[in-house]
Amino acid sequence: MFKVSARTVLELGSELISSDAIAFYELIKNGVDAGTKDGVTIKFKVVLARRDYLELRHTVNRLRNMPDNGNHAEDEFDFEEALAELLDETRARLFSDAGKLYDRAIEFLENIDDLDEYDAALEEIDALNQVTVSDTGSGMSLEQLETVFLVLGTKSRKEEVDTAFEDGVSEAPYLGEKGIGRLSAMRLGDRLTVRTAREEDETFNILDIDWTDFEDPQKMIEDVTIEPRVGGEKPQPDYSGTDIRVRRLKANWDRNRVERLAVDDFSLLANPIGKSKRHRIAIFWNGERINFARLDKNFLSHAHATLKGEYKIRDGSPELMLRMELVNLGFEHPVEHQIETLKFDDLLAALVGLRQKRSRENKRDVNAAALTDVGPFNFELYWFNRATLRKGRSTGDYQALRKLLDQWMGVRLYRDGFRVYPYGTEDDDWLELDRTALRAKGYALNRIQFVGQVDIGRFSNPHLIDQTNREGLRHTPEEAVLKEAIQLAVDRLRDEMKRVENAFKKNKPRVPTDPTRTKALEQRMKKAIRALARSADEDQREIVAEFEEMREEFSRYAAEARERILELEQDTDQMVAMAGVGLMVEVVAHELARSAEDALDTLNKLQRKNVPEEVRSRLESLRASMKAISKRLRILDPLSVSGRQRKEAFELDELVRDLLSAHEAQFDRHHVKLETHFPDRPVALKAVKGMVAQVIENLVSNSVYWMDIERERKLGFKPLLTIAVEDNPPRVRVTDNGPGISPEYAERVFDLFFSLKDKSRRRGLGLFIAREAAEHNGGALVIDTEIVNREGRYTTFDYRVIGSDE
Numbered sequence: 083m084f085k086v087s088a089r090t091v092l093e094l095g096s097e098l099i100s101s102d103a104i105a106f107y108e109l110i111k112n113g114v115d116a117g118t119k120d121g122v123t124i125k126f127k128v129v130l131a132r133r134d135y136l137e138l139r140h141t142v143n144r145l146r147n148m149p150d151n152g153n154h155a156e157d158e159f160d161f162e163e164a165l166a167e168l169l170d171e172t173r174a175r176l177f178s179d180a181g182k183l184y185d186r187a188i189e190f191l192e193n194i195d196d197l198d199e200y201d202a203a204l205e206e207i208d209a210l211n212q213v214t215v216s217d218t219g220s221g222m223s224l225e226q227l228e229t230v231f232l233v234l235g236t237k238s239r240k241e242e243v244d245t246a247f248e249d250g251v252s253e254a255p256y257l258g259e260k261g262i263g264r265l266s267a268m269r270l271g272d273r274l275t276v277r278t279a280r281e282e283d284e285t286f287n288i289l290d291i292d293w294t295d296f297e298d299p300q301k302m303i304e305d306v307t308i309e310p311r312v313g314g315e316k317p318q319p320d321y322s323g324t325d326i327r328v329r330r331l332k333a334n335w336d337r338n339r340v341e342r343l344a345v346d347d348f349s350l351l352a353n354p355i356g357k358s359k360r361h362r363i364a365i366f367w368n369g370e371r372i373n374f375a376r377l378d379k380n381f382l383s384h385a386h387a388t389l390k391g392e393y394k395i396r397d398g399s400p401e402l403m404l405r406m407e408l409v410n411l412g413f414e415h416p417v418e419h420q421i422e423t424l425k426f427d428d429l430l431a432a433l434v435g436l437r438q439k440r441s442r443e444n445k446r447d448v449n450a451a452a453l454t455d456v457g458p459f460n461f462e463l464y465w466f467n468r469a470t471l472r473k474g475r476s477t478g479d480y481q482a483l484r485k486l487l488d489q490w491m492g493v494r495l496y497r498d499g500f501r502v503y504p505y506g507t508e509d510d511d512w513l514e515l516d517r518t519a520l521r522a523k524g525y526a527l528n529r530i531q532f533v534g535q536v537d538i539g540r541f542s543n544p545h546l547i548d549q550t551n552r553e554g555l556r557h558t559p560e561e562a563v564l565k566e567a568i569q570l571a572v573d574r575l576r577d578e579m580k581r582v583e584n585a586f587k588k589n590k591p592r593v594p595t596d597p598t599r600t601k602a603l604e605q606r607m608k609k610a611i612r613a614l615a616r617s618a619d620e621d622q623r624e625i626v627a628e629f630e631e632m633r634e635e636f637s638r639y640a641a642e643a644r645e646r647i648l649e650l651e652q653d654t655d656q657m658v659a660m661a662g663v664g665l666m667v668e669v670v671a672h673e674l675a676r677s678a679e680d681a682l683d684t685l686n687k688l689q690r691k692n693v694p695e696e697v698r699s700r701l702e703s704l705r706a707s708m709k710a711i712s713k714r715l716r717i718l719d720p721l722s723v724s725g726r727q728r729k730e731a732f733e734l735d736e737l738v739r740d741l742l743s744a745h746e747a748q749f750d751r752h753h754v755k756l757e758t759h760f761p762d763r764p765v766a767l768k769a770v771k772g773m774v775a776q777v778i779e780n781l782v783s784n785s786v787y788w789m790d791i792e793r794e795r796k797l798g799f800k801p802l803l804t805i806a807v808e809d810n811p812p813r814v815r816v817t818d819n820g821p822g823i824s825p826e827y828a829e830r831v832f833d834l835f836f837s838l839k840d841k842s843r844r845r846g847l848g849l850f851i852a853r854e855a856a857e858h859n860g861g862a863l864v865i866d867t868e869i870v871n872r873e874g875r876y877t878t879f880d881y882r883v884i885g886s887d888e
Contacts, residue, residue, distance in 0.1 A: 116219025121362025286313035427821035435840025452559035788820035822875030
């Protein structure tokens with residue numbers, strides 16, 4: 083049997099309650115759970131700030147250490163005069179609006195003759211300070227104070243919550259259930275008085291606790307005696323409720339701090355955006371009510387972009403519906419609306435990814451079951467472009483918007499309409515928006531640009547559980563799904579912004595590069611000038627000569643422009659080529675690393691073996707690994723920038739065979755069965771060989787990745803990759819039996835930066851570059867929409883290598 087020291091209660095409270103805001107949050111939750119009829123009221127009655135109290139005590143200690151020789155000469159210290167000045171300073175520091183507390187404090191300062199009396203008076207004044215949290219809920223009996231309030235981790239609410247959950251109730255009956263929130267009172271002050279009564283009680287029931295009694299390291303918890311007692315009569319016979327009064331306050335409370343608490347914390351305790359039911363919270367400072375900040379919904383209508391998400395479990399399968407609206411991205415464009423739904427296959431790839439990949443990168447373990455177990459949740463994010471708001475610095479409306487954004491910025495988490503800390507606080511970046519924004523180019527989708535909320539429920543999301551110390555949710559696979567689903571949605575919003583930017587901001591008219599058009603214009607100008615010269619008189623010949631000079635300048639500038647345009651096009655092609663090389667280097671580097679690991683593993687095993695046959699077998703395995711490395715390195719040669727830019731004659735079927743042979747080890751490792759179809763005759767063509775290789779490599783790598791995803795989803799799944807080479811026109815068709823592509827993303831997969839892979843691979847460059855490379859040869863890369871799998875998703879890429887005219 084464990085024995086518990088008295089100090090354990092203090093340690094437990096300090097671990098659970100990390101801030102004054104959370105302390106009040108726990109006490110407010112208790113009032114709401116008690117079924118309060120009039121909400122929760124918090125009253126501060128403070129006559130002397132804690133900081134002033136400590137400064138005055140410090141002054142007293144200084145005076146005690148100064149000698150008094152009884153001489154009242156001007157050049158010597160006078161204790162009586164010093165005491166009088168100290169009393170005057172104390173009176174000046176008292177909050178005069180504290181009402182009766184102020185009058186009592188003044189009484190304590192009357193007729194003080196020495197520092198001991200003053201010291202005692204200062205202690206009495208400090209003891210007057212108090213904060214009371216009141217509710218008009220069910221209240222507690224004398225017995226309940228002892229058997230419920232004084233029992234840490236009481237199970238009464240937990241049992242009711244579990245019963246309601248089993249009965250299929252849609253909403254939890256209580257916000258809290260652990261039975262430890264009452265320890266939050268010790269965070270606020272050393273003395274606690276609970277005054278409570280049920281409707282059927284005739285008197286109040288009182289409980290007094292002095293938390294300093296628990297400080298003695300020699301005491302066990304049973305050595306501290308706390309006994310509830312009967313109090314005075316209730317003000318009305320049918321009254322019920324509870325007052326939690328805390329004295330000997332630890333923090334420095336003044337009006338400014340209480341106002342900040344109301345604005346920064348209490349205004350956000352209940353969901354300010356959604357339609358969740360609100361619980362009245364009233365806060366008073368020395369009798370005067372402090373106003374709360376209320377979120378004006380009109381403010382959200384000024385957002386430059388909106389992202390709303392709904393995560394559902396439909397027929398046992400998860401899906402994420404996203405609604406995006408782009409209103410003003412800082413340039414002229416129409417309002418863009420985008421609605422899309424990610425089904426189980428998409429979510430499995432984007433949120434779970436490959437298990438071995440996550441393990442290698444030390445990522446949180448997320449499994450397919452967590453996609454369903456997480457339960458349904460919603461979120462709303464409103465994005466404000468601070469750069470646009472700064473441009474309107476002289477406009478009052480923009481200044482007001484910036485002020486509101488500073489106040490409400492952040493993405494907060496709410497359970498059953500009540501806030502979960504610390505998500506969305508000033509220093510909290512739980513969605514890693516800032517980190518992602520620093521890595522990303524373009525629009526800054528960081529937390530200071532967002533106002534938003536995430537809504538979960540105790541019963542709808544039973545696996546999203548608070549940590550014991552109230553510092554967020556426990557790190558579980560379901561918590562990771564919640565977080566990464568919202569991050570995926572933000573990535574999709576950024577993709578949409580880039581798409582709109584490319585479509586409208588950078589949609590400049592294409593510069594004509596056809597030299598025949600400029601030559602035709604030159605010929606027309608020559609004929610017109612000659613006609614003018616024949617009909618011009620002597621006075622007009624100079625004008626005609628000037629026209630001729632202008633024509634020659636036009637011809638010269640047109641030639642220079644053509645050269646510059648060709649240079650720009652070559653630069654663009656080279657940029658695409660370099661990006662493609664970068665991607666392939668990443669893929670090849672992965673394979674090289676894998677082969678090197680195999681080689682090292684083989685060598686390690688050889689060290690432990692002395693049998694010649696085993697050595698021979700291991701050496702053969704090592705040779706195979708080195709052979710794979712050699713093949714992969716040979717593939718890099720035609721992918722070099724110089725190799726990619728040069729057209730050459732080659733046979734397409736031979737290139738495909740070489741590329742596939744380099745993947746033999748990878749196919750074997752990933753259990754991929756390869757099925758190929760080649761024509762009877764070689765498929766000869768002339769094209770940029772490196773770019774053809776780039777397209778095929780990308781399609782093969784994509785297929786292997788998505789079949790790995792499918793293999794983790796389905797037991798007994800056997801990956802099958804089918805490559806077909808055709809002639810007239812030369813083309814390559816790549817089909818796999820992976821999850822396939824949703825019809826709504828059939829074209830989006832080729833967009834720059836669009837990707838539904840997991841976070842570590844979510845670049846969105848591969849298919850974009852592959853299509854660019856295909857079109858460079860006059861060919862095309864498309865999805866065959868005629869071929870679908872059982873889920874109605876597309877499974878085949880059709881790569882026409884060159885145009886039919888080549």
